[in-house]
Amino acid sequence: MNLLTNKSQLTRSTLAAFCLAALVAGGVAFAQDQASETIFLKRFKTEESQRLIGLYQANFEKYKTSERDFYLAKAQYQQINTLASLESAVVSTRQVMVDRADVLIVYEELLAASLVDSTGAELSMKQDTLAELQSQIGELKAHKEVILAAQDRAAVYRAGIDFSLLVPELSATAYETLSQIVIADVQRVYDKTVTYYADLKKAQAEIEISPLKAEERKRAYGETDALMASIGDNLDLIRGSVTAKNQRVDHSSYTEIARSLSSAHAQLSQAMDFLNELERGGRSEI
Known part of the structure; x- marks a missing residue:
């Protein structure tokens, strides 16, 4: 294993998943920046994933356009309060809700694709989460059909209420x-x-x-053993916070997980430095 390459990959992959959270803040609002876009392009390599990336980006741009149209129609209705402006507001509301559903559907498909590719994930929880994602994708598609069928203000309003009930589970x-x-x-x-x-x-x-070198190596092994054990314990604790049955992960707990992983990341970097020193020391003894 090339430790320097591995260390660089560790930094990129850790920052990658941290940035993804910005895309589903609050389960409804969306935020996209250059870093997040880069993360998607780096993480997903398959042809299908690349297709989903392009679809996500196109859907997101469409959503932002319809969101602007919605606010304009809403402001116009509040200003002139005519039947025509009301109809325009209802139409724009329905469109932004459809576009929002499309963004969330593809986003959850990308989450599922990323989780499938995550070889270090705990298997049983991974399977449970993939099942949840597939179920929610189905619910979002059904929600989209309800919106498309809504023809008046009351029906659009009810669809909005139904969506608000989905948000907590989508976010968690x-x-x-x-x-x-x-x-x-x-x-x-x-x-x-x-x-x-x-x-x-x-x-x-x-x-x-020599005996002197053997004693030095023994001390180095002891320090490295202790550090690796500490990293393993920390990862077990972090994983336990996700697998706990009595709580769901929210923005606050995810932020705490990210903070804890930053500490584990720093320890791993230190361990890689230790191993590089041990490797160099071993070569000098030959």
Whole structure:
């Protein structure tokens, strides 16, 4: 394993999942920036994922346009209060709700695709979350059909109320998915580092060294063992906060998970530095 390359990948993958949360803030509002767009392009490699990325970006732009039209129609209705302006407001409201549903459907499909590709995720929770995402995608598609069938102000209003009931679960599932993704990214690098460390110790055990060098290596192993154990314990605690059955992940708890993973990320970087020193020391003894 190339530790320098692995360290760079760790930094990119950790920051990637942190940035994704901005796209579903509050479950309704959307925020897209250059960093988030870059994250999507880096994370997804398959042809299907690239198709979803293009569709998401197109849907998001359409949503922003219809959102502007909605606010203009709303302001016009409030100003002139005519039947024509009311009809325009209802039509624009229905359109922005349809476009919002389209954005959320593709966003959840991207979340599912990312979770499927996250090899370090805990399997049973991963399967449960994927089932939740598929169920919610179905609910969003059904919600979209209800909006399209709404022909008057009252029907559009009822569709809006129905959507508000979906928001808490949409938001919680999104944050839980993002949490699993970013934990999996760090866990995968941790597992590779553990394997590399074991191989390094095995290789160095076959090299004859002086008693002084042996004592130095023993101390270095002790420090590295303690650090790796600490990282493993921290990852277990972080994962436990996501798998707890009595609570759902929200923006606040996701932020805490991100903060804790930043600490684990720093420890992993330190461990990689330790292993680089051990590797260089081993080469100098040959």
